[in-house]
Amino acid sequence: MTSTWFPRCGTGLDVDTLRADTKRSHLYNYTEPNDCIYNSQSHSPSSLSLLRSQTSFSDSSSVSEKIIKMASHIVGYPRMGPKRELKFALESFWDGKSTAEDLQKVSADLRANIWKQMSEAGTKYIPSNTFAHYDQVLDTTAMLGAVPPRYGYTSGEIGLDVYFSMARGNASVPAMEMTKWFDTNYHYIVPELGPDVKFSYASHKAVNEYKEAKALGVDTVPVLVGPVSYLLLSKAAKGVEKSFDLLSLLPKILPVYKEVITELKAAGATWIQLDEPVLVMDLEGHKLQAFTGAYAELESTLSGLNVLVETYFADIPAEAYKTLTSLKGVTAFGFDLVRGTKTLDLVKAGFPEGKYLFAGVVDGRNIWANDFAASLSTLQALEGVVGKDKIVVSTSCSLLHTAVDLVNETKLDDEIKSWLAFAAQKIVEVNALAKALAGQKDEALFSANAAALASRRSSPRVTNEGVQKAAAALKGSDHRRATNVSARLDAQQKKLNLPILPTTTIGSFPQTVELRRVRREYKAKKVSEEDYVKAMKEEIKKVVDLQEELDIDVLVHGEPERNDMVEYFGEQLSGFAFTANGWVQSYGSRCVKPPVIYGDVSRPKAMTVFWSAMAQSMTSRPMKGMLTGPVTILNWSFVRNDQPRHETCYQIALAIKDEVEDLEKGGINVIQIDEAALREGLPLRKSEHAFYLDWAVHSFRITNCGVQDTTQIHTHMCYSHFNDIIHSIIDMDADVITIENSRSDEKLLSVFREGVKYGAGIGLGVYDIHSPRIPSSEEIADRVNKILAVLEQNILWANPDCGLKTRKYTEVKPASKNMVDAAKLIRSQLASAK
Secondary structure, eight states, X not given: OEEEOOOSTTOOOOHHHHHHOGGGOSSSOOOSTTOOOBOTTTOOGGGBOOOOOOEEESOGGGGGGGSOOEEEEOSOOOSSOTTOHHHHHHHHHHTTSSOHXXXXXXXXXXXXXHHHHHHHTTEEEEEESOOOSXXXXXXXXXXXXXXXXXXXXXXXXXXXXXXXXXXXXXXXXXOOOEEEOXXXXXXXXXXXXXXXXXXXXXXXXXXXXXXXXXXXXXOEEEEEEOHHHHHHTOEEOTTSOTTOOGGGGHHHHHHHHHHHHHHHHHHTOOEEEXXXXXXXXXXXXXXXXXXXXXXXXXXXXXXXXXXXXXXXXXXXXXXXXXXXXXXXXXXXXXXXXXXXXXXXXXXXXXXXXXXXXXXXXXXXXXXBOXXXXXXXXXXXXXXXXXXXXXXXXXESSOGGGSOSOGGGOXXXXXXXXXXXXXXXXXXXXXXXXXXXXXXXXXXXXXXXHHHHHHHHHHOGGGOOHHHHHHHXXXXXXXXXXXXXXXXXXXXXXXXXXXXXXXXXXXXXXXXXXXXXXXXXXXXXXXXXXXXXXXXXXXXXXXXXXXXXXXXXXXBOOBOTTOSOTTHHHHTTSEEEEOOSSOOEEEXXXXXXXXXXXXXXXXXXXXXXXXXXXXXXXXXXXXXXEEEEOHHHHHHTSEEOSSSXXXXXXXXXXXXXXXXXXXXXXXXXXXXXXXXXXXXXXXXXXXXXXXXXXXXXXXXXXXXXXXXXXXXEEEEEEOSSOOGGGHHHHHHTOOSEEEEOOTTTTTTTHHHHHTTOOOOSEEEEOOSOTTSSXXXXXXXXXXXXXXXXXXXXGXXXXXXXXSOSTTSOHHHHHHXXXXXXHHHHHHHHHHHHHX
C-alpha cells in the first residue's frame, strides 16, 4: 500500500516534483494534503493552495473507485494533448515515418491520461468516445459505414486508410467537404448521403473505448453524435437531388445506433450521452418531429440505460425545449447556460419531474476563470426547480474549444494568469462547484476566485481611455469608400494592367522545418535580429522567384515571419496576451494558438510594412500586403467577456486601418484583409444575424475606407456556408474577394445561378489545399469553365482555396503550375471565341 495525493489536473507530476517546482502553479498551488490556505507570504489569489484529499490505494489504475464522486460532468475534452502529442503522431504517420501501431499507442496514452485526470478530480460523469483521430462527425460516418463510393470501401471494420482518405483525400480521389462546426473555429467532415447509401455497423470505436477506459478502472459515459443532428449536419451527395430529405434516412441509420447501444449496454455502460446540438438552431416543425420519432424508435433499446441528450452553443428555442424534454427514453438534458442564458427561464418555467438537469455553467468556449459566486447562485436557483439530487454541474460544451492546461504556461504574466482557466482548470472548477452545491463549499477557494475577478475588473492594464474614445467616435458613419466598386476596378486596372483571369495565391507558402527553427531561435534570442532578417529575406526572395517562374500575376511574400495569421498580429497589438502551449484543434492535426484579448486594443507601430515593402522591391509585379481582418482576429481569439464583442472588434478595426494606410504609403497597391472567420461568427439563431452582420461588415469597411481608388482591397473567406450571407459579403465593398469553392463542390455558384448580381472581382478557389492531392490543369480548367458559365470573365480570378502554409513544396509547385497553365488555356480559349 502506498500513500498518494493527487497533483493538479493534467500535470502528471508527482509530489516531489510539485514541491520542488512551485513556480509552475498559478491559481491552484499545491503544498500539503488536506490544505486549502492562502500562501502566507503573498496573500494573493494567484498563490491560493488547494489539495485534494489524501487517498491510499494499491492499484493506481482503479483510482476512480477510491474517490467520492460529486454530481459533475465534462461534455468533452481536447484531444491533441498538452504538448500537441496527437498532432505530431498523426503527421509522422501520414509521412510514413511511423506505424499505425505507433499512432494508436500515442492515442491510447492520451485517452488514459484524460480519463485519469477527470477521475482524480472527482468527476462522476466522464466522457469516452470524444477522442478522434480527425473529427467526431467523421467517426460517426465510419460507425455507420457511410463511406462515399469513391474510396473503394466495401465492407468490414473501417481502417485508418479509408478513414484518412475521407478526411484528406488521396492520390486519386478528393477529400470530403470540410466546414465549420456551428459558430466555432473547429471544422468537421461533412457526411455525403443519399437514398442509395448502405449503412452498416462498420466502426466499433465507441464500444472499444468504453472497454478501454473500464480496463483502466474508469467507468465512462460513451458519447455519440445523435442520429438527428448527424443527418441535419450532412449534405446530399454529388448526383443526389438537392431537395433530397436527409431525415428520410432515419429508419436506415437507427438500426446501427441500436446495435451500438446494445453493445455498450452489454459492455457495462450505465449512462450514454447523445449530442444533439442542432436543437439550438431554428428548426422547422418536421425536423423537431424527427427527434420525437427517432427517440421513440430507440426507446426500447435505451431501456436500462440512463440517457443524456446534450445541447450546446446557444439558447434552445422554446419549441425545441418542449420537444427535447418530452423525448421518450431520455433521463437527462444538458444545456449551455453560458451562451444560452435564456434557457434558464425555460427550465424555471417547467422541467420534467424526475429527470436530471446537466447545467453547463463552466464555459467551454473561453479561457476566463469561472465566477464561482454567480455560478453557484444559478445552480442553487435551478436546484429549487429540478430537485437537489437531480442537478449535475457541467461544462457548457466540450472543452475541445479551449486550451489544455495552464500548468504549461510558465512564462505567462502572473496577473493575467490568475484570471484564466484552461481545460484542466475547468475540470477543477466544475468539481469545486459540485462540492459547493453539495454543501462542501471551499470558502478559501471561493474567496480567492472573487479576489481574482476583482483584480481583473480594477486592473489599469485593461482600460485605455484613448482607444475607447476613438471607438466611440465611429458612431454616425458607415465608413464606405468614396466611389463605387466598378469605378475603382477601372482605376486599379489602369495601374496594375492585369490579364483576364489573373492568378494569385492566398498568402502563405510552405513553412519548412528550417524556417520554423530560425523563427523559434530568434524568439528565444539565440539568433540575432540581423541574422533573422537575413534568413527571412532569403526565404521571401525564394518565394518571389518561384512565383515569377510560375508566372503568377499578383504575388505574395509567403509570410515566412508569421507563426499564425492571428497570433502574429496580436503579438504586435496592445491588449493581447500570448500562451506558449495554448493550442486548440482547428481540424485534423491543425492547431491554432488563439491570443488572449484581455484589454483595449491599439497598434503601437507598423506591423507588416517592412516585410511587404521588402518583397515589393524584389519584383515589378504587384505584391499583396497581407493582413488579418478585425472580425477574424476577434473570432479566432479568446475574447474578453467584460464588454460586448462588437466594441472589441471596432477597436481592432481601427488598429488594422492604421496598418492599411501605412502599407499604401509604403508603395503597396494591393492589400488583402482576410476575413476567413466572418461567417463562423454568425449567431446560430436567425433573429441575431442582422445585428452581428451589421457590426462585422462595418468593422471590415472601417479598415480600408481611407485608401485611394487605385489601391485594390482583397479579402478572403474559407470553409463555410456563404450562400445565406452573400448580400453581406457584397456589402463589405471589397474590390476582390477570394472564397473557398473546390472542396464544397462549387455550391457557392448556385447563389449566382439564382440571380445574385456581383460586380466586384471574385476568385472562387480552383483547388483544395487541405489535401495532398495535385489536380491536373485540365481539372482546374474544367472548374474555371463551370464558374465562367455563371460569372463574367472580367471579374474572375484564379487562386487556390486557401493559404499554402500546411503543404509541401513538392505539392505546391506542380499544383500552382497547373493552376497557371489552366488560366492561360482559358485565356486563349476566350481570345479565340472573340
